[in-house]
Amino acid sequence: FQGDLVHVKELSTKGFEMKSRMMDYIKMMRDLRHENINPYVGLLVDPVKPALVTEYCSRGSLQDVIRNEDIKLDWDFKYSLIIDLVRGLRYLHNSSLKYHGYLKSTNCVIDSRWVLKLTDYGLPGFLGRVRQTREQSATDLVWTAPEFLREVNNQIHKGSEKGDVFSFAIIMQEVALRSDPYSSTGLTPQEIIKKLKKPPPLIRPSVSPQFAPPPYIQLMKQCWSELPDMRPGIEEIYDQFKRITSGKKANIVDTMFRMLEKYSNDLEEIVNERTVQLEEEKVKTDQLLSRMLPPAVADYLKSGKPVEAETFAEVTIYFSDIVGFTTISAMSTPMQVVDLLNDLYTMFDATIEQYDVYKVETIGDAYMVVSGLPTRIGYKHAGEISTMALDLLSQCGTFKIRHMHDVPLRLRIGLHTGSCVAGVVGLTMPRYCLFGDTVNTASRMESTGTASRIHVSEETKEVLYVLGGYKLEFRGMVELKGKGKRPTYWLTGKEGFTKPLPEPPELG
Numbered sequence: 001f002q003g004d005l006v007h008v009k010e011l012s013t014k015g016f017e018m019k020s021r022m023m024d025y026i027k028m029m030r031d032l033r034h035e036n037i038n039p040y041v042g043l044l045v046d047p048v049k050p051a052l053v054t055e056y057c058s059r060g061s062l063q064d065v066i067r068n069e070d071i072k073l074d075w076d077f078k079y080s081l082i083i084d085l086v087r088g089l090r091y092l093h094n095s096s097l098k099y100h101g102y103l104k105s106t107n108c109v110i111d112s113r114w115v116l117k118l119t120d121y122g123l124p125g126f127l128g129r130v131r132q133t134r135e136q137s138a139t140d141l142v143w144t145a146p147e148f149l150r151e152v153n154n155q156i157h158k159g160s161e162k163g164d165v166f167s168f169a170i171i172m173q174e175v176a177l178r179s180d181p182y183s184s185t186g187l188t189p190q191e192i193i194k195k196l197k198k199p200p201p202l203i204r205p206s207v208s209p210q211f212a213p214p215p216y217i218q219l220m221k222q223c224w225s226e227l228p229d230m231r232p233g234i235e236e237i238y239d240q241f242k243r244i245t246s247g248k249k250a251n252i253v254d255t256m257f258r259m260l261e262k263y264s265n266d267l268e269e270i271v272n273e274r275t276v277q278l279e280e281e282k283v284k285t286d287q288l289l290s291r292m293l294p295p296a297v298a299d300y301l302k303s304g305k306p307v308e309a310e311t312f313a314e315v316t317i318y319f320s321d322i323v324g325f326t327t328i329s330a331m332s333t334p335m336q337v338v339d340l341l342n343d344l345y346t347m348f349d350a351t352i353e354q355y356d357v358y359k360v361e362t363i364g365d366a367y368m369v370v371s372g373l374p375t376r377i378g379y380k381h382a383g384e385i386s387t388m389a390l391d392l393l394s395q396c397g398t399f400k401i402r403h404m405h406d407v408p409l410r411l412r413i414g415l416h417t418g419s420c421v422a423g424v425v426g427l428t429m430p431r432y433c434l435f436g437d438t439v440n441t442a443s444r445m446e447s448t449g450t451a452s453r454i455h456v457s458e459e460t461k462e463v464l465y466v467l468g469g470y471k472l473e474f475r476g477m478v479e480l481k482g483k484g485k486r487p488t489y490w491l492t493g494k495e496g497f498t499k500p501l502p503e504p505p506e507l508g
Contacts, residue, residue, distance in 0.1 A: 062116060088117060
C-alpha cells in the first residue's frame with residue numbers, strides 16, 4: 001500500500017455492511033497512535049470477504065517467536081517484550097477504546113527492530129457474531145477470561161480492561177515456558193474451555209520457579225484471578241513490572257545488542273562444532289578415498305588436477321586365489337561365501353598395511369597387490385611384495401572358515417616383476433588400474449602355481465638376489481601361455497622371517 005508492505009487480515013464474518021456508526025468507530029481506531037500499537041491502515045470493504053489492513057511486522061507474532069527454538073530468549077529479552085505489551089495495553093486502556101478485547105499472543109506482532117506491537121484491537125466492537133468452526137473457536141478462546149466464556153450463544157464478547165488482564169496473564173505463561181497456553185495441563189483446547197466455563201475446580205496453567213522469577217509468577221497469578229475485581233489494573237501491573245526489573249529501563253536496543261552478542265557466541269560455538277564434524281567427515285572421506293586410490297593419486301584428484309596415465313619401468317605384482325574355491329562355494333550358501341571372503345580379506349587388508357604396497361582390486365577370490373607405484377621405491381618393491389606374500393601365506397595357515405572349521409584354506413600365489421602403465425579410469429567410480437604384459441604374466445604365475453606356495457618369475461628372482469636374504473628354490477621350466485617355457489622359482493622363506501608357513505602338498 002503506497003509502496004509499503006502491509007498485512008491483510010480477512011474477517012470471518014458474513015453479511016458485512018458499512019454503516020455510519022461503524023465508519024466512525026474505524027476512524028477512531030485508525031487514529032490510535034503509539035510505539036506499541038500496530039496502526040490500522042484501512043478496511044477493505046467487501047460484502048463477501050471484508051479485511052483489515054495493518055502495517056506489516058517482519059518478525060511475525062509473539063507466538064511465532066516463542067515457538068522458534070532458533071531464537072534464544074533470556075529474561076532480559078522476555079521482559080523487554082512483556083513490557084512492550086504492558087505499554088501497549090496501558091495506552092489502549094487510557095484511550096477512547098478503553099480495552100483491547102481480543103488479546104492473545106498471535107495478536108502481538110514484532111517488527112524488524114524487535115518492538116512488540118498490539119494488533120486486532122477493537123475487533124469485538126464492530127464485528128458482532130463470527131461464524132467459526134468449533135475447533136478454531138476453542139483454539140482462539142483459550143486466552144479469554146472465564147466471565148466472557150460463560151456468555152450465552154457463543155457471541156464474541158465486547159471485552160473489558162480486566163478481561164485483557166486475564167488474557168495478558170496467559171501470555172505471561174506462554175513467554176515464561178515458551179509453550180502454548182495451558183500446556184502443563186495436557187488438555188485439548190475444547191477441554192480447557194469446558195473447564196473454564198464450569199468450575200470448580202479452577203483450571204489454570206502451572207509455572208514453577210525454575211522457569212520464571214517468583215515475583216513474575218506472583219503477578220501472573222494475580223492477573224488470572226477468577227474474580228475480575230481481584231485482578232490488578234494496568235497501572236498497577238506497570239508499576240509492579242518496574243519493581244520486578246529493579247527500576248531498570250527496558251531498552252530494546254540494549255536487549256538487541258545482548259541478543260546479537262549471544263547469537264554471535266552461539267554461532268561461534270555452532271561453527272566450531274560444525275567444523276569439528278566437517279573435519280571428522282573429511283577424515284572419513286579421505287580414508288575411504290585412500291582405500292579406492294593410492295594416497296598420492298587421491299590428493300591430485302581432490303585438488304582438481306587431472307591424473308594422467310604413467311609408465312613405471314619396474315614394479316612387482318602379486319596375485320593370489322583360493323585353491324578349491326569353486327568346491328567350497330558349491331557347499332556353502334551365498335551368505336556364507338560372502339562371510340568367508342570378508343573375513344579373509346579383512347585379515348589381508350590389515351596385514352598389507354604394514355608394507356609399502358597398494359591393493360589394486362579383489363575379484364571374487366582373486367587378490368591383486370602391487371608395489372613400486374605410484375611412488376617409485378627402487379628395488380625395494382620386490383622385497384615388499386615377497387615379504388608380504390610370506391606373511392599372507394602364514395596367516396592362511398591358521399585361518400578358519402566359519403562354517404567349515406575342518407576344511408583348511410589354501411592359497412596359491414604368483415609374483416612377477418616388470419614394467420606397466422597405471423592410471424585412473426572412470427568418473428562415476430574412478431579406479432586406479434594397471435595395464436601391460438607384466439599384469440598378465442603375474443596372473444599366469446599364480447594360475448600355474450600350486451597350493452600353499454609362492455610362485456616367482458625369473459625377473460622377480462633376479463631383484464630378490466640383489467636385495468639378498470630371500471630363500472628361493474628352482475622349480476624348473478614352466479609353460480606360460482603366450483610366453484613359452486620359462487624358468488620359475490618357489491619363494492620358501494626369508495632370513496629373519498620366523499612366522500610359521502603351512503606345509504605345501506607334495507609336487508606330483
